[in-house]
Amino acid sequence: MATLNHVFSSAVRFSTRRFGRREYLPTDRTHAWQLHSGYVRMFAQDDQDAIATLGLWRAGDIVGHFGGTNQPCFIECLTPVEATPVNLNNLNQHEILMAQLQQNQGLVRILHQKRVELRLLAFLQWLATQYGCPMPQGTLIDMPLTHQDIADAIGSTRVTVSRLIKRLYSRGEVTYRRHRYMLLGVEICES
Template sequence: MPTRSNALWHIQSGYVRTVTWSPEGDSIPLGFWSAGDRVGEAISQISLYEVQCLSEVIAQALDISDGFSRESVMAQVQQSNDLLRIVHCRQMKLRLLQFVCWLANRFGQLTEEGLTVPIKLIHQDIADAIGATK
Protein backbone atom coordinates (compact mmCIF):
# COMPACT_ATOMS: atom_id res chain seq x y z
CA MET A 1 0.00 0.00 0.00
CA PRO A 2 1.40 3.42 -0.79
CA THR A 3 2.45 5.45 2.23
CA ARG A 4 2.52 9.20 2.62
CA SER A 5 3.64 11.11 5.69
CA ASN A 6 0.38 13.10 5.67
CA ALA A 7 -2.05 10.18 5.33
CA LEU A 8 -3.42 7.25 7.27
CA TRP A 9 -5.06 4.07 6.08
CA HIS A 10 -8.27 2.91 7.71
CA ILE A 11 -8.34 -0.86 7.18
CA GLN A 12 -11.87 -1.92 6.29
CA SER A 13 -11.15 -5.58 5.57
CA GLY A 14 -8.16 -7.85 5.29
CA TYR A 15 -4.83 -8.02 7.10
CA VAL A 16 -1.68 -5.91 6.86
CA ARG A 17 1.59 -5.63 8.68
CA THR A 18 3.61 -2.48 9.13
CA VAL A 19 7.39 -2.67 8.87
CA THR A 20 10.57 -0.66 8.97
CA TRP A 21 14.16 -1.73 8.33
CA SER A 22 17.32 -2.06 10.36
CA PRO A 23 20.53 -0.35 9.17
CA GLU A 24 21.56 -3.78 7.80
CA GLY A 25 18.39 -3.93 5.70
CA ASP A 26 16.51 -6.47 7.81
CA SER A 27 12.74 -6.16 8.03
CA ILE A 28 11.42 -5.15 11.47
CA PRO A 29 7.68 -5.70 11.96
CA LEU A 30 5.99 -2.85 13.79
CA GLY A 31 2.54 -4.40 13.97
CA PHE A 32 -0.15 -6.58 12.46
CA TRP A 33 -3.50 -4.97 11.70
CA SER A 34 -7.02 -5.78 10.53
CA ALA A 35 -10.46 -4.28 9.98
CA GLY A 36 -11.08 -1.15 12.02
CA ASP A 37 -7.41 -0.33 12.55
CA ARG A 38 -5.71 2.82 11.32
CA VAL A 39 -2.09 2.72 10.26
CA GLY A 40 0.37 5.16 8.78
CA GLU A 41 3.70 6.87 9.10
CA ALA A 42 1.99 9.80 10.83
CA ILE A 43 1.05 7.60 13.80
CA SER A 44 4.25 5.57 13.98
CA GLN A 45 6.58 8.55 13.50
CA ILE A 46 9.05 6.27 11.70
CA SER A 47 10.22 7.57 8.33
CA LEU A 48 11.25 4.21 6.82
CA TYR A 49 7.73 2.80 6.98
CA GLU A 50 5.76 0.43 4.79
CA VAL A 51 2.32 -1.15 4.96
CA GLN A 52 2.39 -4.67 3.51
CA CYS A 53 -0.80 -6.53 2.63
CA LEU A 54 -1.05 -10.06 4.04
CA SER A 55 -4.36 -10.73 2.29
CA GLU A 56 -6.73 -8.95 -0.03
CA VAL A 57 -7.28 -5.58 1.66
CA ILE A 58 -9.85 -2.84 1.38
CA ALA A 59 -8.68 0.39 2.99
CA GLN A 60 -9.67 4.02 2.93
CA ALA A 61 -7.06 6.77 2.75
CA LEU A 62 -7.53 9.45 5.40
CA ASP A 63 -5.84 12.83 5.55
CA ILE A 64 -4.18 13.56 8.89
CA SER A 65 -5.51 17.10 8.80
CA ASP A 66 -8.69 15.48 10.14
CA GLY A 67 -6.60 14.27 13.08
CA PHE A 68 -6.38 10.78 14.46
CA SER A 69 -7.85 9.30 17.55
CA ARG A 70 -6.19 8.56 20.83
CA GLU A 71 -7.34 4.95 20.32
CA SER A 72 -5.29 4.69 17.10
CA VAL A 73 -2.16 5.90 18.86
CA MET A 74 -2.75 3.65 21.86
CA ALA A 75 -3.24 0.63 19.56
CA GLN A 76 0.20 1.33 18.05
CA VAL A 77 1.76 1.62 21.50
CA GLN A 78 0.07 -1.56 22.74
CA GLN A 79 1.24 -3.61 19.75
CA SER A 80 4.77 -2.27 20.10
CA ASN A 81 4.76 -3.26 23.76
CA ASP A 82 3.36 -6.72 23.00
CA LEU A 83 5.87 -7.44 20.24
CA LEU A 84 8.80 -6.12 22.31
CA ARG A 85 7.80 -8.35 25.22
CA ILE A 86 7.70 -11.35 22.88
CA VAL A 87 11.01 -10.65 21.12
CA HIS A 88 12.83 -10.23 24.44
CA CYS A 89 11.87 -13.65 25.72
CA ARG A 90 15.16 -15.57 26.02
CA GLN A 91 13.99 -19.01 24.92
CA MET A 92 13.21 -19.22 21.21
CA LYS A 93 10.53 -21.90 21.65
CA LEU A 94 8.75 -19.74 24.20
CA ARG A 95 9.10 -16.70 21.92
CA LEU A 96 7.43 -18.60 19.09
CA LEU A 97 4.69 -19.89 21.38
CA GLN A 98 4.00 -16.40 22.72
CA PHE A 99 3.81 -14.97 19.20
CA VAL A 100 1.39 -17.66 18.02
CA CYS A 101 -0.76 -17.12 21.12
CA TRP A 102 -0.68 -13.36 20.53
CA LEU A 103 -1.81 -13.87 16.91
CA ALA A 104 -4.60 -16.19 18.09
CA ASN A 105 -5.79 -13.69 20.71
CA ARG A 106 -5.67 -10.79 18.26
CA PHE A 107 -6.97 -12.41 15.07
CA GLY A 108 -8.21 -15.90 15.94
CA GLN A 109 -11.57 -17.05 14.63
CA LEU A 110 -13.49 -19.91 16.19
CA THR A 111 -14.39 -22.61 13.65
CA GLU A 112 -15.64 -26.19 13.88
CA GLU A 113 -11.99 -27.34 13.71
CA GLY A 114 -10.96 -25.02 16.55
CA LEU A 115 -9.30 -21.63 16.62
CA THR A 116 -7.78 -20.54 13.31
CA VAL A 117 -5.69 -17.50 12.46
CA PRO A 118 -6.60 -16.36 8.93
CA ILE A 119 -3.32 -14.51 8.30
CA LYS A 120 -0.95 -16.13 5.83
CA LEU A 121 2.60 -15.69 7.11
CA ILE A 122 5.71 -17.25 5.63
CA HIS A 123 8.55 -18.55 7.80
CA GLN A 124 10.53 -15.35 7.29
CA ASP A 125 7.59 -13.20 8.47
CA ILE A 126 7.45 -15.18 11.71
CA ALA A 127 11.24 -15.13 12.11
CA ASP A 128 11.26 -11.34 11.63
CA ALA A 129 8.48 -10.90 14.19
CA ILE A 130 10.21 -12.92 16.90
CA GLY A 131 13.80 -11.89 16.16
CA ALA A 132 14.94 -15.30 14.90
CA THR A 133 16.77 -16.65 11.90
CA LYS A 134 15.19 -19.28 9.69
Protein backbone atom coordinates (compact mmCIF):
# COMPACT_ATOMS: atom_id res chain seq x y z
CA MET A 1 0.00 0.00 0.00
CA ALA A 2 1.37 3.42 -0.90
CA THR A 3 2.11 5.79 1.92
CA LEU A 4 0.21 9.04 1.89
CA ASN A 5 2.70 11.53 3.28
CA HIS A 6 2.08 13.89 0.34
CA VAL A 7 -1.67 13.99 1.04
CA PHE A 8 -1.48 16.18 4.12
CA SER A 9 1.31 18.53 3.18
CA SER A 10 -1.04 21.46 3.78
CA ALA A 11 -2.79 19.87 6.77
CA VAL A 12 -3.02 21.51 10.14
CA ARG A 13 -0.71 19.52 12.41
CA PHE A 14 -1.28 18.57 16.00
CA SER A 15 1.20 17.21 18.50
CA THR A 16 2.41 13.65 18.11
CA ARG A 17 1.03 11.18 20.64
CA ARG A 18 2.37 7.85 21.84
CA PHE A 19 0.22 4.78 22.35
CA GLY A 20 1.13 1.43 23.89
CA ARG A 21 0.55 -2.01 22.42
CA ARG A 22 -3.18 -2.89 22.44
CA GLU A 23 -4.21 0.69 23.17
CA TYR A 24 -6.82 2.32 20.93
CA LEU A 25 -6.38 5.47 18.89
CA PRO A 26 -9.39 7.75 19.46
CA THR A 27 -11.65 7.93 16.41
CA ASP A 28 -14.10 10.55 15.26
CA ARG A 29 -15.41 11.74 11.91
CA THR A 30 -13.28 14.89 11.79
CA HIS A 31 -9.75 13.53 12.31
CA ALA A 32 -7.51 10.77 11.01
CA TRP A 33 -4.13 9.62 12.29
CA GLN A 34 -0.81 9.87 10.51
CA LEU A 35 1.32 6.98 11.75
CA HIS A 36 4.98 7.76 12.41
CA SER A 37 5.95 4.39 13.89
CA GLY A 38 4.38 1.05 14.66
CA TYR A 39 1.48 -1.00 13.31
CA VAL A 40 -2.28 -0.73 13.86
CA ARG A 41 -5.36 -2.62 12.78
CA MET A 42 -8.83 -1.20 12.25
CA PHE A 43 -11.77 -3.40 13.10
CA ALA A 44 -15.50 -3.36 13.67
CA GLN A 45 -17.31 -5.45 16.25
CA ASP A 46 -20.90 -6.68 16.01
CA ASP A 47 -23.50 -7.25 18.74
CA GLN A 48 -22.20 -10.80 19.32
CA ASP A 49 -18.63 -9.46 19.77
CA ALA A 50 -17.46 -10.94 16.45
CA ILE A 51 -14.56 -8.90 15.06
CA ALA A 52 -14.16 -7.97 11.41
CA THR A 53 -10.67 -6.73 10.55
CA LEU A 54 -10.96 -3.79 8.14
CA GLY A 55 -7.28 -3.17 7.51
CA LEU A 56 -3.71 -3.06 8.77
CA TRP A 57 -1.50 0.01 8.64
CA ARG A 58 2.10 0.99 9.38
CA ALA A 59 4.33 4.05 9.68
CA GLY A 60 3.71 6.51 6.84
CA ASP A 61 0.02 5.59 6.44
CA ILE A 62 -3.02 7.62 7.38
CA VAL A 63 -5.87 5.77 9.06
CA GLY A 64 -9.24 6.89 10.32
CA HIS A 65 -12.96 6.23 10.36
CA PHE A 66 -14.45 8.09 7.43
CA GLY A 67 -18.13 7.44 8.01
CA GLY A 68 -20.59 5.71 5.75
CA THR A 69 -21.89 3.61 8.62
CA ASN A 70 -22.95 4.15 12.20
CA GLN A 71 -21.18 0.95 13.24
CA PRO A 72 -18.25 1.95 15.43
CA CYS A 73 -14.74 1.23 14.21
CA PHE A 74 -11.72 0.80 16.44
CA ILE A 75 -8.05 1.40 15.70
CA GLU A 76 -5.92 -0.87 17.86
CA CYS A 77 -2.15 -0.63 18.22
CA LEU A 78 -0.42 -3.92 17.43
CA THR A 79 2.86 -2.40 18.61
CA PRO A 80 3.80 0.82 20.39
CA VAL A 81 2.73 3.62 18.02
CA GLU A 82 3.54 7.27 17.48
CA ALA A 83 0.82 9.12 15.60
CA THR A 84 -0.39 12.63 14.93
CA PRO A 85 -4.06 13.54 14.55
CA VAL A 86 -4.79 15.28 11.25
CA ASN A 87 -7.92 17.27 10.43
CA LEU A 88 -9.86 15.50 7.66
CA ASN A 89 -10.87 18.83 6.12
CA ASN A 90 -7.23 19.43 5.25
CA LEU A 91 -6.66 16.06 3.55
CA ASN A 92 -7.32 14.60 0.14
CA GLN A 93 -9.90 12.16 1.48
CA HIS A 94 -10.32 10.49 -1.92
CA GLU A 95 -6.75 9.15 -1.86
CA ILE A 96 -7.06 7.98 1.74
CA LEU A 97 -10.36 6.25 1.03
CA MET A 98 -8.84 4.53 -2.00
CA ALA A 99 -5.99 3.21 0.15
CA GLN A 100 -8.49 1.90 2.70
CA LEU A 101 -10.60 0.38 -0.08
CA GLN A 102 -7.54 -1.50 -1.36
CA GLN A 103 -7.03 -2.93 2.13
CA ASN A 104 -10.69 -3.94 2.36
CA GLN A 105 -10.67 -5.57 -1.08
CA GLY A 106 -7.58 -7.62 -0.26
CA LEU A 107 -9.16 -8.88 2.96
CA VAL A 108 -12.49 -9.65 1.28
CA ARG A 109 -10.72 -11.72 -1.40
CA ILE A 110 -9.07 -13.69 1.38
CA LEU A 111 -12.36 -14.26 3.20
CA HIS A 112 -13.90 -15.72 0.03
CA GLN A 113 -11.61 -18.76 0.26
CA LYS A 114 -13.85 -21.62 1.40
CA ARG A 115 -11.28 -23.57 3.43
CA VAL A 116 -9.70 -21.92 6.46
CA GLU A 117 -6.25 -23.26 5.55
CA LEU A 118 -6.48 -21.51 2.17
CA ARG A 119 -7.61 -18.30 3.89
CA LEU A 120 -4.63 -18.50 6.24
CA LEU A 121 -2.17 -19.04 3.39
CA ALA A 122 -3.78 -16.26 1.34
CA PHE A 123 -3.61 -13.92 4.36
CA LEU A 124 0.06 -14.70 4.99
CA GLN A 125 0.83 -14.18 1.29
CA TRP A 126 -1.09 -10.88 1.32
CA LEU A 127 0.87 -9.76 4.40
CA ALA A 128 4.14 -10.78 2.75
CA THR A 129 3.23 -8.79 -0.36
CA GLN A 130 2.13 -5.72 1.64
CA TYR A 131 4.62 -5.76 4.51
CA GLY A 132 7.21 -8.44 3.74
CA CYS A 133 10.98 -8.14 3.73
CA PRO A 134 12.77 -10.54 1.36
CA MET A 135 15.37 -12.60 3.19
CA PRO A 136 17.62 -15.43 1.96
CA GLN A 137 15.38 -18.01 3.70
CA GLY A 138 12.03 -16.55 2.59
CA THR A 139 9.85 -13.48 3.12
CA LEU A 140 9.74 -12.06 6.65
CA ILE A 141 6.44 -10.50 7.73
CA ASP A 142 7.70 -7.97 10.23
CA MET A 143 4.26 -7.21 11.66
CA PRO A 144 3.68 -8.84 15.04
CA LEU A 145 0.38 -10.72 14.91
CA THR A 146 -0.95 -13.15 17.47
CA HIS A 147 -2.89 -16.22 16.42
CA GLN A 148 -6.02 -14.38 17.63
CA ASP A 149 -5.23 -11.37 15.42
CA ILE A 150 -4.90 -13.70 12.43
CA ALA A 151 -8.09 -15.56 13.36
CA ASP A 152 -9.99 -12.25 13.53
CA ALA A 153 -8.67 -11.27 10.11
CA ILE A 154 -9.61 -14.53 8.37
CA GLY A 155 -12.88 -15.31 10.14
CA SER A 156 -11.68 -18.29 12.13
CA THR A 157 -10.83 -19.24 15.70
CA ARG A 158 -7.52 -18.97 17.50
CA VAL A 159 -7.43 -22.72 18.07
CA THR A 160 -7.88 -23.46 14.36
CA VAL A 161 -5.25 -20.90 13.35
CA SER A 162 -2.77 -22.34 15.87
CA ARG A 163 -3.34 -25.86 14.54
CA LEU A 164 -2.97 -24.75 10.92
CA ILE A 165 0.19 -22.74 11.59
CA LYS A 166 1.72 -25.80 13.25
CA ARG A 167 0.80 -27.81 10.14
CA LEU A 168 2.39 -25.22 7.83
CA TYR A 169 5.46 -25.20 10.08
CA SER A 170 5.78 -28.99 9.97
CA ARG A 171 5.51 -28.90 6.14
CA GLY A 172 8.29 -26.29 6.00
CA GLU A 173 6.07 -23.57 4.50
CA VAL A 174 6.28 -21.12 7.39
CA THR A 175 8.38 -20.43 10.43
CA TYR A 176 7.57 -18.06 13.24
CA ARG A 177 9.05 -16.54 16.33
CA ARG A 178 7.67 -13.91 18.67
CA HIS A 179 4.53 -13.39 16.59
CA ARG A 180 6.52 -12.70 13.41
CA TYR A 181 6.15 -15.06 10.49
CA MET A 182 8.37 -15.99 7.57
CA LEU A 183 7.07 -17.69 4.45
CA LEU A 184 9.55 -20.29 3.27
CA GLY A 185 9.59 -21.38 -0.36
CA VAL A 186 6.07 -20.09 -0.97
CA GLU A 187 5.62 -18.05 -4.12
CA ILE A 188 4.39 -14.57 -3.30
CA CYS A 189 1.77 -13.45 -5.81
CA GLU A 190 1.28 -9.73 -6.33
CA SER A 191 -2.41 -8.85 -5.98
